[in-house]
Amino acid sequence: MTPLYGSTAVAGIGVRQYKRGTSPLPERGVLTQAVIDACADAGFDPADVDGFxxxxxxxxxxxxxxxxxxxxxxxxxxMVWGGGGGGIAGAxxxxxxAIISGQASAVIVFRALVEGSSGRLSAAVMAHHLNDHMLAAGIVAPAQVCAIRANRMYEHHGVSRAVAEELVRASYYHGSRNPDAVAYGRELDLDAMRNSRWIAEPFRLFDCSRENDGAGAFLMxxxxxxRDLKKPPVYLLGCANGAEKGWGDLLENDDEALYPTAGFRPIARRLYADTGLSPADIDVVQLYENFSAQGVASLIDHGFCTYENVAEVIxxxxxxAPTGKLPANTGGGNFAQGFIHGIGTAIEAVKQLRxxxxxxxxxxxxxxLAGGPGAPTVSSAIFGNIVP
Structure with a gap:
């Protein structure tokens, strides 16, 4: 075990979420509210926070x-480097x-996104990913980058496109039952999903996450x-972030084995080795799905299935929930819960374990908790309401 194992915990959570373009406050104001909410959730004085x-x-x-x-x-x-959501777990x-080394005692992990303050997320993400080779080929959006990788997984590795639909359906099923989700109270119309407009083949509208205004905060x-605070602690058991040789947007497709993956293979290996846990020990998964195929690739990378048996598992x-053996995105995920650059998946990770x-x-x-798949730097974390 590493020193990270069970040494720190999430003690409080706060989130404010609004339809894109409708935030009642500028970004910093919404974030401040989320931080205060997280501290109130724990019964903690916000003035005593000393790290971010x-x-x-x-x-x-x-x-x-x-x-x-x-x-x-x-x-x-x-801050974790990179413009995508790959760093959410690494945060x-x-x-x-910071806490283990004694450099801080109460740290807020946060992400805020209000379109009127910081603009569209897709433009910020592509500022990191775009290079001259992509521009010359007409690739200007995250959906296009991920679509090409998805087609490689579907066509070369034989993964059925129907598998991605299963993941989308599960997210909307959970979101329709979550009062805090954008999809609450609305069952997914399969015909509408299958016939929605193309974004970048093979992705239609419902294969894509859509941005919200808001902010999320965690008190660690x-x-x-x-254990002395208001809510039951959710312990951080392990965390891994980074990239392996051959990964990253400057190399892009140099390694044909890596190209259709989500980039998590070395992350998952380290995470399981550091915690002594395995995919069989995971009770619930909160999965950052920017696009449906990348969610599938993330589950494969983390060892829950393979290219060969993916249709049996996903x-x-x-x-x-409550009957599935691999319950995923139980709040609705980025598709149906809401998308504040993925922070909602981490909120649900804590809520589920509390x-x-x-x-x-x-x-x-x-x-x-799996971070943004396909980002140049990716990360994952394991949380528990016990320390095994």
Whole structure:
């Protein structure tokens, strides 16, 4: 086990989510509310927060939050590199490192996204991914980059496109039953999904995440301190981030074996080795799905299935709570819960392990959070409501 194993915990969560373009406050104001909510959830004074971590080129520099929060002293501020959502799980690892090393004692992990303040997310993401080779081929959007990778997985490795539909259906099933989700109260119309407009083949509209305004925040403290706070602690058991040789947007398709993957193969290996856990120990998965095929690739990379048996595992009835053996995106995921650069998947990871999910998984103890698939740097984390 590494020093990360069970040493820190999420003690409080806060989220504010709105339809894109309708936020009642600028981005920093919405983020401030989410941080205050996370502290209130834990019964913790926001002024005692002394560290901040984010990912995805968040624009909210922590020092600018101090006056709104009454921060007594800022001791730690850091960010996971990269414009995509690959760093979402890695942000929890950074926060834990600060706490374990004694450089901070109470760290907020956050992401905020309000279109009126920071513009469209897709443009920010492509600022990191675009290069002259892509531009010359007319590739200007994340959907196009991921579509080509998806076609490689479908055509070369023989993965059925129907598998991606099963993942989308499961997300919308959970979202329709989650009062906090954008899809709440609305069953997915399969004909509408199958005949929705093309975005970039093989992706139609419902294969794609769609942005929301909002912010999410998590209060992380030592495991010992968390046990004295208001809500049951959710322990960070392990976290891994990075990339293997041959991965990354400057290399793109140089390695034909890596190209159709989500980039998680070395991340998953390290994560399981560091925690002594395996895919069989995971009770529930919260999966960042920017596009449906990339969600499938992420589950393959994390060892839940292979190219050969993927259709046996990624089935609607196997993915839904409470009866599925691999319940995934129980809040609705980026497709149906809402998309604030993936922070909602982490919120659901904590809620599920605290017994607060709208779609509870019976006796769930261990959960996997997978970051944005296909990003140049990716990350995953394992959380537990126990320390096995």
């Amino acid at each position: 971590v984010s990912y995805g080129d968040d624009h909210n520099e922590p020092v600018r939050l101090m006056s709104d929060l009454g921060t007594r002293e800022l001791k730690w501020s850091s 929890f690892g950074l926060a834990a490192a 403290v030592s495991a010992e301190r968390a 089935r609607f009835d196997n993915l839904i 017994g607060e999910s709208a779609n509870p998984v019976p006796d769930a103890k261990i959960g996997l």
